[in-house]
Every structure is written in C-alpha cells, then in structure tokens.
Amino acid sequence: xxxxxxxxxxxxxxxxxxxxxxxxxxxxxxxxxxxxxxxxxxxxxxxxxxxxxxxxxxxxxxxxxxxxxxxxxxxxxxxxxxxxxxxxxxxxxxxxxxxxxxxxxxxxxxxxxxxxxxxxxxxxxxxxxxxxxxxxxxxxxxxxxxxxxxxxxxxxxxxxxxxxxxxxxxxxxxxxxxxxxxxxxxxxxxxxxxxxxxxxxxxxxxxxxxxxxxxxxxxxxxxxxxxxxxxxxxxxxxxxxxxxxxxxxxxxxxxxxxxxxxxxxxxxxxxxxxxxxxxxxxxxxxxxxxxxxxxxxxxxxxxxxxxxxxxxxxxxxxxxxxxxxxxxxxxxxxxxx
Numbered sequence: 001x002x003x004x005x006x007x008x009x010x011x012x013x014x015x016x017x018x019x020x021x022x023x024x025x026x027x028x029x030x031x032x033x034x035x036x037x038x039x040x041x042x043x044x045x046x047x048x049x050x051x052x053x054x055x056x057x058x059x060x061x062x063x064x065x066x067x068x069x070x071x072x073x074x075x076x077x078x079x080x081x082x083x084x085x086x087x088x089x090x091x092x093x094x095x096x097x098x099x100x101x102x103x104x105x106x107x108x109x110x111x112x113x114x115x116x117x118x119x120x121x122x123x124x125x126x127x128x129x130x131x132x133x134x135x136x137x138x139x140x141x142x143x144x145x146x147x148x149x150x151x152x153x154x155x156x157x158x159x160x161x162x163x164x165x166x167x168x169x170x171x172x173x174x175x176x177x178x179x180x181x182x183x184x185x186x187x188x189x190x191x192x193x194x195x196x197x198x199x200x201x202x203x204x205x206x207x208x209x210x211x212x213x214x215x216x217x218x219x220x221x222x223x224x225x226x227x228x229x230x231x232x233x234x235x236x237x238x239x240x241x242x243x244x245x246x247x248x249x250x251x252x253x254x255x256x257x258x259x260x261x262x263x264x265x266x267x268x269x270x271x272x273x274x275x276x277x278x279x280x281x282x283x284x285x286x287x288x289x290x291x292x293x294x295x296x297x298x299x300x301x302x303x304x305x306x307x308x309x310x311x312x313x314x315x316x317x318x319x320x321x322x323x324x325x326x327x328x329x330x331x332x333x334x335x336x337x
Contacts, residue, residue, distance in 0.1 A: 032286070032293050034068035034096070040285060041095045042278075044074040045083045045103040046202070050254050050330055051229075051274065052101075055125070057337060058278030059099060066286055068096070078202060080104050084111050097121035097285040099278075104170045105129040121288040121306070125281045126272065127172045136284040136310035140272035140317040142173050146180035146225075148270060148319075149249050153223045154189055156247055156267065161222035164196030164214045166207055166231045177227035177251055195221065200231040207234030215242045226250035229257045229269070236260050253320055253328055262325045269320040271328065276315040284310055 042059050044052050056072050063070045073090050075082040080103045088111055090098055098115065100122055102108040112122050112132035123136040130137070153163060165182065168174040185192050196214035200207040207230070215221055215238060224239075224246055226232045232250035236257075239246045248266045250257065260266045287293075291300075291308045300307035320328050 032066065032290050034063075034066050034286075036067075037069065038067075039069045039071060039093075039095045040097050040099065040282065041071045041073050041090045041093070042099045042281075043083070043087050043090055044072075044101045045080075046078050047072070047074040047076050049230075051252055053330060054274040054333060055278035055281070057334070058275040059282045062279045062282035062286075068286065070282075071095070074101075078103070080107050084108065087111055087115075091115045091118065091120055095120060096289045097123065099281045099285050100124050100129075100134075101126050102129045103127070105172050106131070108132060116306075121285055123281055123285040123288060125277055127174075130172075135288040135306050135308055136313065138277055138281045138284060138310075138313045138315055139173060140277075141314045142176035143180045145251055145270045145317055146177050147184050149177075149225050149251075150181050150184045150189070152249060152268065153225070153247060154192070157222045159189065160191030162193050162195045162218055162220055163223040163225065164198075164211075164218070164221060165194070165224065166198055166200045166210060166226045166235060168201050168227060168231070169199050174227040174251075178225070181225050196224075200234070202228055202230040204230055204234035204237075207231035208238045209234075211235040211238035212242065215239060215244045215246065219244075221246050223247040223249070228252050229254040232257050232260075232266070232269075236265050240265065251317075255330055258320070258325055258328055258330075261320055262322060264322060267321075271318050271320055273316045273318060280313060280315060284308075284313065 040063055042056055060070050073086055075086045083103050084107060097120060102124055105128060108129040109132045112129055112134050115122050116133040122134045124134050125138040128137045165178050167178045182194060195218045198210040200210050224235060226235055229250055229252040233256050236248055249268055251270050253269050253271045257266060257269060261269060288306055288308045291306055296307040298307060
C-alpha cells in the first residue's frame with residue numbers, strides 16, 4: 001500500500017541538508033531519498049490490534065518525507081509460526097527493509113538473520129530479538145515504566161500492601177515490565193507482598209478468570225500491574241464484578257481501556273509514544289538501508305557489518321489519566337487521516 005501522507009517541508013529540509021554534503025549524489029539528488037517504488041514493510045502479530053494504528057500512521061509519515069512507499073503486514077493471529085511465515089513472505093517481496101514487532105525473540109533469530117544476509121534490513125520495535133542481526137531496536141524503556149508503576153502504587157496505597165501481576169511470558173517488553181516491577185518492589189518496598197502472578201497472554205477472557213481467582217483468594221489485594229491492555233480489559237471486568245477496591249495500572253492503551261480510565265475504573269495507563277516509535281522506527285530502518293550516506297569512525301569495512309547500529313532507542317512513554325484521556329482517543333486521531 002503506497003503512503004499518501006505528504007510532508008514537503010520535512011522532505012525539503014532533509015534533501016537540502018544532504019545535498020549540501022560531500023556525499024550528495026552527482027545530479028543534486030540526495031542519496032537518502034527513495035527511488036520510485038522503494039517499499040518498506042511493517043510486520044506485526046495480531047494485526048487488528050489498535051496499538052499498531054498510530055505506529056503505522058507515523059511510519060507512513062516518515063516514509064513520505066523520503067519519497068518511499070509502505071505496506072502493513074503480519075498475521076491476525078497470536079501465533080508465532082504464522083507471524084514468522086508472514087515475515088518470510090514479506091522478505092520474498094524484496095522490500096528495502098522491514099520494521100518488525102517479533103512476537104517472541106528467539107524464534108525470530110534465524111528469519112531475521114536470513115533477511116539481513118539477503119540484503120534486507122530489519123529493525124525491531126516494541127519487542128526485540130536481541131540475539132539476531134537486527135540493526136536497531138526502538139521501544140520505550142520498560143524498566144522505567146515498571147519503576148514508575150511501582151512508585152505510583154506505593155504513592156497511592158502506602159508503604160505496605162498486597163499486589164498481583166498478570167503477564168505474557170515470551171514477549172520481551174512484557175516480560176521486562178513485569179520482572180522489573182517485581183524486582184523493584186522486592187528491593188525497595190519489602191512491606192509489599194506479591195500474592196498473585198498468572199500468565200494471561202493478552203487474552204481478556206483468561207485475564208478475567210485469573211483476576212477473579214486472585215481477588216477471591218486475596219480479599220485484601222491493593223493493586224495489580226498488567227503489562228498490556230488486552231489482559232487489563234478482562235481484569236477490570238473481574239474486579240468490578242467482585243466489587244473489590246483494587247488499584248489498576250497497566251501498560252499500552254485500547255479504546256476499551258481508555259473508557260475505563262475516563263470512568264475512573266483504572267488509575268492510569270503507561271503508553272509508549274507510538275507515533276515516535278513508528279516515525280523513528282522508519283528513520284532507523286531507512287538509514288540502515290543507506291549506510292553509505294556517512295563515513296563512521298569505526299571498523300565496519302574490515303568487520304563487514306552494517307555501520308548503522310542502534311542497540312536501543314527510547315521512544316518514551318506517556319501517562320494516561322482521566323485528565324488527559326481525550327488526547328489518546330484513536331478515533332479523533334484518525335478522523336482526518
């Protein structure tokens with residue numbers, strides 16, 4: 001799908017800066033601008049999830065600034081084999097690069113490495129495959145998110161209490177959000193006890209059952225931390241049904257959870273800056289595909305690796321509360337796009 005967003009000011013600025021460089025093309029055309037038909041793909045799992053919408057929108061905006069085309073790809077399922085198959089199909093199309101959200105890190109090592117070996121650059125976002133040859137990783141700082149959540153729980157409920165976590169084992173960013181919070185609470189707030197920890201794997205029905213069980217077994221439960229919004233939907237339903245006074249904090253946002261925040265059923269959500277994630281994801285990918293526009297001071301020529309490496313770029317996160325919830329209305333964001 002070709003992008004249709006136009007950003008002549010940014011494109012002009014980029015072209016002007018690079019055309020003034022000694023590395024500019026002979027005919028005055030910047031070497032960083034796309035050739036006609038150059039295409040970049042964004043590949044995700046659970047492709048209908050609303051999280052991807054602003055990420056891909058910003059991905060398209062960045063692509064348009066460089067005269068590139070984009071395609072949204074992936075699988076509608078929460079299935080690692082199906083996502084890998086969709087990624088491999090994308091590689092067959094010989095795109096300039098792929099911005100990838102890998103469902104799990106290790107199963108994607110070989111597919112990513114094979115794509116890189118074929119000259120197709122890969123950048124990961126939101127979740128990573130750190131042992132692969134991917135050239136960059138764009139995400140929010142999951143440790144910082146967990147620390148913020150822990151401090152907010154203590155701020156709201158005091159120095160002692162009981163808390164629970166739901167989790168999605170195997171997805172790197174979700175794992176870090178949970179393990180970091182648990183470790184931080186153990187190290188800094190020994191008066192807080194972890195009384196419930198269950199895997200719900202982004203399944204709202206599983207989360208409803210898990211949260212119902214945790215609340216029933218722990219009537220004094222003070223707070224719950226959830227690493228993604230899908231499980232939060234089911235957890236809030238269970239808490240409301242039980243009439244429990246549980247402080248709910250979660251990462252990411254969906255329209256359903258935004259309504260819960262507006263209604264006061266959820267204390268707050270920590271949401272990665274999705275637009276920055278998509279925009280900078282494209283920029284990192286595009287620069288990885290054009291490393292010859294600059295001369296780095298390193299050994300890339302003798303070592304034989306792509307000189308454009310970003311082990312981690314922090315896109316930051318926003319705190320969503322009742323006061324600013326309207327700024328995260330996805331329908332309003334997409335209304336004129």
